[in-house]
Amino acid sequence: MALIKINNLSFHYPQQRIASLDTINLQIEQGEFVVLCGTSGCGKSTLLKQLKRELTPHGEISGDILFNDIPLADLSPRQAASAIGYVLQNPENQIVTDQVWHELAFGLENLGVDSMTIRRRVAEMASFFGIQNWFRKNTMDLSGGQKQLLNLASIMVMQPELLILDEPTSQLDPIAASEFIAILHKLNKELGLTIVLVEHRLEEVYPLADRVIIMDQGRIIANDTPSKAAAALKQLSVHHPMLLGLPTSIRLHHTLGHNDEVPLTIRQGAQWLSQHYEAVDVLPIEVEKQPQEPFVINAEDVWFRYDKNGEDIVRGLQLQVAEGEFLSILGGNGTGKSTSLNLLSGLLKAHRGRIKLFGKALKTYRATELYNGLIALLPQDPTTLLVEKTVALEFQQMTNQTEDIKQVVELLQIEHLLTAHPYDLSGGEQQKVALGKVLLKKPKILLLDEPTKGLDGYSKKILAAILYDLQQHGTTIIMVTHDIEFSAAYCSRCAMFFDGQIVSEAEPVTFYSGNHFYTTAAHRMSRHLFTHTVTMEQIAALCNTQHHVGVHR
Amino acid sequence: MKKKQLLSLILLFIVIPLILIVGVTLFNDGKYTIISIIVVLIACIPFFLSFERRKPNAREILVIAVMSAISVAGRAAFAWLPGFKPVTAFAAITGFKLGPEAGFLTGAVSAITSNILFGQGPWTPFQMFTWGILGYAAGLLGKTFLMNYKATLIVYGIIAGVLFSLIMDIWTVMSYDGSFNWTRYFAAAGTALPFTFMYALSNVVFLLLMYKPIGDKLERIKVKYGIMQHH
């Protein structure tokens, strides 16, 4: 029996002519792990919200949704709340109370469950998720990954039959994200929980799914097993933005135009490559070159700690950046890379060492000078820069040069957003507006703090194009990121941060082909054949130069 | 429903006077300190009960929590200016925009939470009541046309600052003398003048600078998400 049956569901938001959901027909079986994907605005989140009655937005609905063959609207409020669990994107926003134990109990309190039962269920869940060690902590003391795990656990205590997750890992770092996905997999395999997951980071999740549903413009365009769905995607245009989010192996398969079984994982991708192509010894594409003087930034032996008696966060940082470079700084959480960014921007002061900007000591600049055309920092959270009622006002507040505003708006292609309220925009759009504000100061050096966090593949590509444009006009860009793939594809130099300092740096090809674990999916998939390929495009280019083995094109 | 309203009325008009009378006659050496604390605490109960009875929805809870948390966080942000506190102004703005009950709760909850974080003291009930009642008054004023003028905002800010200071002085004086003493009251009010001035000034500054932006934001949330439309 199908757990969820959706018949001819259509949905219009009030005052919108285009349907957000257009005759959706879908069945989800008991115990399935379904991954739902598509570009932002394709209707996937809208569809999820239709499945959770309490969150369904106002609008015009037709068609019906059956849960265990009962219309969703006919479920009792109690049943609707407990049987369908919903995890949202932002781990912070979902936490209601100040204590971990209270957060776990919150849903059961609402259901009117008695204390003894709550005690037992909470204990059970805390043990399953390994929460017992921070059970009596304040929720504010948890890491991002722990917070999202807590959100999941506080829904699981209500013993849902269906778990819906809307991009639950988009705000997490890669390690926390993997752990979260692993727990989901465990819930599905060991408890038979039915899961519907929306994600745009598909590399890991895609092969785990029993079924993949792909949406575009409010319709379902593919609904099949992962490999069949991937094959079906070939029917789409090569330039469809959806394709950018797929795992590297599928994109490679797609690009090279094969018709056999689609490889889904790194391992399958590597095997598939060996079957069809031969190893080639390729020399590094570029000879490694060090940045040349004059440096726009020169940090020598920089040390920093927050408290006088605290531990050093940055320990002897050395960094030279030449004009027009696009440098990415990578590394795990808490290694001090974001702190370093704040040091370079002058927000924090080093207690030892020297930082020079354009050959002059950073501390001798006045703030008005520094942040007015020399250096700018795009914060991780774009909303920290947004204050006005419309996007246009945000820009006018920065400058009265309408010509400058016009230029920036053109560069970012956001004419259509100017009258909107900043908080009605998507995350990617908010980021563009924030970037626009920062660019109006015409900085020579642009610092970015995890600019790709929460962006889908297509938005990343657009961001890359904007940054490339800036770089061509002489802007030096330094970015702190967890996004290996992005930095491999677009940066001119990569630096690895560890234990408060930079431990290795090189241009991307040398950098990533030199790493064994901390490297791109493309490199892990292809290094046994081609030693220096770090992006899918590079593999494809090399493959295209040879006739493949075992041809069945 | 009726029963609880009755309870509030009983509390306000019977229990409180009763405590006052019993307190004054029984302990004729005039230990008004404890009596006043108990009276102030009981005076808050009807407001809490009416919130309880209304079964507030999630969004209402969140909006009041946000306003209270911001006034406490704001108090921390302005800690370098002694006596310069945004709490009254934020409770008032919430009152103006979302009604007397929201105003009272924002003020009272700000007092409770900031005292949980920074330490409770005998002043907690007075603070809770004063900030709450100032927010409540703002809620009543917000229903009139009066609050659309800068002049009335300034007047409200000054009066609220003076009232806050005076009520807080009552407890200091009473705790010192055990009874109320006008000479000492004026002396205390006099020595507290710089603080009274800062309270009033901070109220006026916050109201003038923040009334419009916060008001707009609350209006937006009200319209976009349909919060507290019953006021």
Add this chain to the structure above:
Amino acid sequence: MATAFHYSTVSMLVRTLVGDEMKSFYDYHPFVIFLYFFAVIGLTMFYMQPVLLIISFSASIILALFIDQTAFFKTAKWLVPFMFIAALINPLMTHDGELIILYVNHRPITVEAIVFGFAMSIMLLAVIFWFTSFNKLMSSDKFLYLFGKISPAVALLISVTMRLIPRFIHQITVIAHAQKTIGMDATSGSLWQRLRSLMRIISILISWALENAIETADSMKARGYGLKNRTTFHLFKFDRYDGIVTACISVLFLMQVMMSYLNWTHFDYYPTFTAIELNTPTILVVISYTILVCIPIIIEIQEALKWRSLKSTT
């Protein structure tokens, strides 16, 4: 001056709510802890009889020392001199009393007024010290549990607010940094400029907070908030020991109320001091009061002895 200290105390008073040093009384049911402090602080404010004042004052210090020595000395360091001065001011303002020492401006300075000044200061000090212990022992979750008994909805509101405050304080720094890099610095410039920048930061914070709060509200609704018959869960258990201590506190407290009603605890400073007689009522008052205020200290010492014997046997 009088108003000065209700705020400055705030920052000086204890900040951390959970003290490891004190396990025993801390672990009692919140109701017991509340009842104890209600009784003790109430009586301390009520009694002006010097012997009883000294008992409460000493006990408040001993308990505060048991719980957190550094916090106590930090508070005492500035509070004691302050109260000393406050005590000296009293005879300048009150000229009642019969034992006149000298005249200032033709106004008498009396022994009664001096002693009363000191008595008041000691009482206030004791209250503040009791509150430092109270703040340590009554952690936020205990407080919320008790508050939830009066009004569950307001208790939830407080809990949500407690969750948001540290988040907002953090976000204020994040916004301040972001604003600084686009030329809006809240840490330099004239006072007016700083104020404007800070107001801007708070304005940004409010937008951010309100918009994000909608998602929190959704998370509440998604977990069934608003259904009928909501229960409140807590981690506290009222066990046999809690019962015994509650009974002790109640009996002793009622005794004090009775004896006050009988005027056994009465003491006047003006026109001159009431004589304290060493009779049965006085002895009864003093002994029962001492036991009442010392309950947590007794529990604490017992606990320490128990640990010692446990350690020595293993």
